[in-house]
Amino acid sequence: MLFSTLPQLRWAGCVAALGLLSGCELLEFSPNAYNGSKEQSNLTAKNLARMATNPLRAGDTLRFVFTGDSQRFYDHAEKLVESVNQQSGLSFMVVAGDISDFGLAREMRWVDDRLSKLDIPYLTVIGNHDQVGNGREAYQHVFGPLNYSFVYGDTKFTLIDTNSREYNFNGRIPDIGWLQQQTRSLDGAKRQVVLCHVPPLDGDFDPKLTEPYAKALEVAPKLTFALNGHTHSFGVSEPFDDGVTYISSYSFQKNQYVILTVWNDANDQPKFRLKTIAF
Amino acid sequence: MRGLLSLFWLSAAVPALGQSAAPDSVAHPWYRLHHVALQTAGGAGVVSGGVGFVAVRDRLETDILVGYVPEKLAGSALSIATAKVLYSPYTVPLGQKFQLRPLTIGMYLSYTHGTINDEEPFQYTKGYYWFSTDTRVGLLLGGRLSYLAPRAANPGRTRRISAYYELGTNDLYLASYVPNIKGMNFTEILTLGLGLKMDL
Numbered sequence: 475m476l477f478s479t480l481p482q483l484r485w486a487g488c489v490a491a492l493g494l495l496s497g498c499e500l501l502e503f504s505p506n507a508y509n510g511s512k513e514q515s516n517l518t519a520k521n522l523a524r525m526a527t528n529p530l531r532a533g534d535t536l537r538f539v540f541t542g543d544s545q546r547f548y549d550h551a552e553k554l555v556e557s558v559n560q561q562s563g564l565s566f567m568v569v570a571g572d573i574s575d576f577g578l579a580r581e582m583r584w585v586d587d588r589l590s591k592l593d594i595p596y597l598t599v600i601g602n603h604d605q606v607g608n609g610r611e612a613y614q615h616v617f618g619p620l621n622y623s624f625v626y627g628d629t630k631f632t633l634i635d636t637n638s639r640e641y642n643f644n645g646r647i648p649d650i651g652w653l654q655q656q657t658r659s660l661d662g663a664k665r666q667v668v669l670c671h672v673p674p675l676d677g678d679f680d681p682k683l684t685e686p687y688a689k690a691l692e693v694a695p696k697l698t699f700a701l702n703g704h705t706h707s708f709g710v711s712e713p714f715d716d717g718v719t720y721i722s723s724y725s726f727q728k729n730q731y732v733i734l735t736v737w738n739d740a741n742d743q744p745k746f747r748l749k750t751i752a753f
Numbered sequence: 754m755r756g757l758l759s760l761f762w763l764s765a766a767v768p769a770l771g772q773s774a775a776p777d778s779v780a781h782p783w784y785r786l787h788h789v790a791l792q793t794a795g796g797a798g799v800v801s802g803g804v805g806f807v808a809v810r811d812r813l814e815t816d817i818l819v820g821y822v823p824e825k826l827a828g829s830a831l832s833i834a835t836a837k838v839l840y841s842p843y844t845v846p847l848g849q850k851f852q853l854r855p856l857t858i859g860m861y862l863s864y865t866h867g868t869i870n871d872e873e874p875f876q877y878t879k880g881y882y883w884f885s886t887d888t889r890v891g892l893l894l895g896g897r898l899s900y901l902a903p904r905a906a907n908p909g910r911t912r913r914i915s916a917y918y919e920l921g922t923n924d925l926y927l928a929s930y931v932p933n934i935k936g937m938n939f940t941e942i943l944t945l946g947l948g949l950k951m952d953l
Binding site: 500608 | 793794795796797798799820822826827828829831833865868869870871873875876877882884886887889923925926928929932933935936937941943944945946947
């Protein structure tokens with residue numbers, strides 16, 4: 475079996491770590507606790523650092539994998555990784571939230587055990603399931619910030635927590651002010667992409683913020699598309715008739731993922747091509 | 754799982770092996786406190802402590818523990834109440850001073866207080882999440898080594914001081930493993946608890 479050697483190594487590590495209890499996942503204090511291997515923490519920063527060592531030349535088109543909702547689909551994760559590793563010209567993969575099903579750190583690490591077998595780095599945005607119990611804290615420990623942005627090649631990515639129901643619709647999630655600030659400037663990029671988990675017309679998105687969210691995207695310069703997960707079904711639409719394309723990801727369980735290719739045309743306007751791959 | 758179950762049936766079918774439980778515990782009524790316990794990990798906290806009762810000629814134990822996880826390790830300070838029912842069919846004497854219980858099987862139920870996002874009124878529609886954030890049930894498989902310490906007041910009788918281990922898993926980990934038997938290794942869902950018990 476592909477992963478049979480890893481747990482055994484970890485067991486040996488656990489025996490060695492008996493004196494340093496907090497470093498060992500086997501010696502679990504609570505499923506809601508997140509103490510564990512240092513290697514499986516701050517994964518967002520680590521994957522961004524990996525991407526920085528493999529930059530895209532200015533003017534190059536960008537190809538990346540778009541998927542979501544890995545929650546409890548570990549068998550599928552293995553097959554997805556095999557399939558993605560057979561593709562060429564990819565820069566990274568994004569997972570549109572719901573990494574875990576129960577908001578437990580161990581689940582997030584189980585997903586990383588599999589996705590770290592990808593030849594390319596992967597990045598995540600937080601989903602509603604990742605916030606159950608102490609999941610939000612676990613996510614921040616294992617992956618990193620709930621809202622973040624980065625520029626890779628000519629594309630700026632803004633990833634934002636839109637799981638309003640997990641905050642009981644407190645009116646502050648998604649953080650519209652932060653989104654406006656991020657999308658206003660391209661930070662030297664030539665186009666931008668926004669990625670979240672819950673899409674703006676979903677019942678789990680704060681209805682008071684749907685309009686300001688959509689407006690922020692409408693006025694965002696050079697926005698190629700807005701990406702989301704949560705629905706577990708792939709779809710491309712323009713729900714607000716405002717020129718903004720929203721793309722919803724397959725879940726891992728659907729045995730399909732999307733490859734997105736983005737570039738700018740002769741008029742410097744963002745263009746994309748979309749390819750679905752079955753595995 | 755299958756291994757654990759067959760061990761259970763095996764132990765139920767061979768009850769007479771190694772019958773040498775401490776004689777003073779035979780007459781112990783089930784409702785009287787029998788021992789105290791101190792544990793680390795096993796999903797019961799960084800440290801947990803509590804008391805236990807015994808029945809069925811010392812083979813069946815019920816332990817009640819209260820444990821703690823500091824905020825630094827979980828994002829919020831957690832208090833965990835755990836009730837375990839443990840069945841240890843065999844007791845093997847190791848000379849005059851020691852005893853081995855090679856097999857303990859059990860179940861536990863725990864409740865965690867202090868989780869952060871813990872369902873406010875009207876936050877979710879009914880059945881939005883099918884599982885409980887705070888209540889866990891789990892299975893245990895372990896063993897222990899006991900030292901028979903003479904009691905100061907009554908040197909003829911002994912008091913067991915035991916060190917134990919418990920491998921376990923919980924409902925959510927099993928719910929993750931069962932649909933993914935091909936893609937997951939059983940060791941991935943295991944937890945380990947280590948502890949000490951002392952007869953009162």
